[in-house]
Amino acid sequence: xxxxxxxxxxxxxxxxxxxxxxxxxxxxxxxxxAQIAHIAYTAGLADIANARQALKKSKNKDIRAFxxxxxxxxxxxxxxxxxxxxxxxxxxxxxxxxxAIAKGQADKRAELAKLKGKAFDKAYxxxxxxxxxxxxxxxxxxxxxxxxxPELKSLLETGLKIFQGHEQHAEHVAAEFK
Amino acid sequence: xxxxxxxxxxxxxxxxVAPAGAKTVTVMMDNVAYVPVNxxxxxxxxxxWKNVDLVAHTATARDKSFDIxxxxxxxxxxxxxxxxxxxxxxxxxxxxxxxxxxKP
Numbered sequence: 362x363x364x365x366x367x368x369x370x371x372x373x374x375x376x377x378x379x380x381x382x383x384x385x386x387x388x389x390x391x392x393x394x395a396q397i398a399h400i401a402y403t404a405g406l407a408d409i410a411n412a413r414q415a416l417k418k419s420k421n422k423d424i425r426a427f428x429x430x431x432x433x434x435x436x437x438x439x440x441x442x443x444x445x446x447x448x449x450x451x452x453x454x455x456x457x458x459x460x461a462i463a464k465g466q467a468d469k470r471a472e473l474a475k476l477k478g479k480a481f482d483k484a485y486x487x488x489x490x491x492x493x494x495x496x497x498x499x500x501x502x503x504x505x506x507x508x509x510x511p512e513l514k515s516l517l518e519t520g521l522k523i524f525q526g527h528e529q530h531a532e533h534v535a536a537e538f539k
Numbered sequence: 540x541x542x543x544x545x546x547x548x549x550x551x552x553x554x555x556v557a558p559a560g561a562k563t564v565t566v567m568m569d570n571v572a573y574v575p576v577n578x579x580x581x582x583x584x585x586x587x588w589k590n591v592d593l594v595a596h597t598a599t600a601r602d603k604s605f606d607i608x609x610x611x612x613x614x615x616x617x618x619x620x621x622x623x624x625x626x627x628x629x630x631x632x633x634x635x636x637x638x639x640x641x642k643p
């Protein structure tokens with residue numbers, strides 16, 4: 362239920378992102394590259410924090426392997442994103458979507474902190490499926506089409522393929538706990 | 540009987556890995572895909588996976604006959620030992636799939 366609420370809130374923020382911009386400092390009707398880079402980076406950081414929590418709490422071999430993979434892959438993509446914004450001399454810009462992602466996943470971790478053993482493992486795996494679904498759909502429908510810099514667009518496209526892989530992997534892991 | 544089998548296998552191996560026929564087939568791991576997706580080779584040939592992606596990948600056979608992890612900017616090889624059709628995928632990114640057709 363919480364997952365669905367979060368996904369809906371996240372989607373809503375993305376959809377109204379353009380409207381918020383019109384009243385803010387940005388003249389464009391859609392997210393700009395500095396905001397898109399911030400959103401993608403924040404989404405990666407949130408999943409790294411989720412993985413760290415899983416490595417602290419879980420003893421399950423598959424959960425731990427998946428969490429290690431999330432740490433490794435999201436760090437690799439975020440490092441590449443940092444190098445790219447530096448090269449492009451773009452300063453990532455915080456925004457409502459980034460805030461919604463960071464808060465949504467922090468709330469989720471607070472909820473998961475109360476669980477133990479198999480209950481934690483199942484909740485972590487389910488959240489990873491739902492979170493990757495939400496982020497992937499945002500990348501596909503909003504972030505990639507809105508990105509104007511070709512190098513940023515290309516990195517987001519590569520990221521999407523990697524994260525679609527995570528979504529499938531998370532589904533396999535989650536299936537063990539059904 | 541057993542000794543005879545070993546001799547036979549050894550003789551066959553000698554024929555199969557004869558340098559004349561052996562070749563190396565390169566498969567790139569690029570943008571979360573095996574390129575090319577489908578390859579054909581013969582027993583004794585070598586498959587060489589080159590990972591030019593940002594992240595680690597694996598080449599994992601569905602029938603578990605091989606399972607190789609290739610880190611970014613690394614290359615790893617596999618010498619084909621038996622004939623058959625092998626579907627494989629990346630354990631980390633199961634949307635990444637490939638196929639090797641190995642002829643005797």
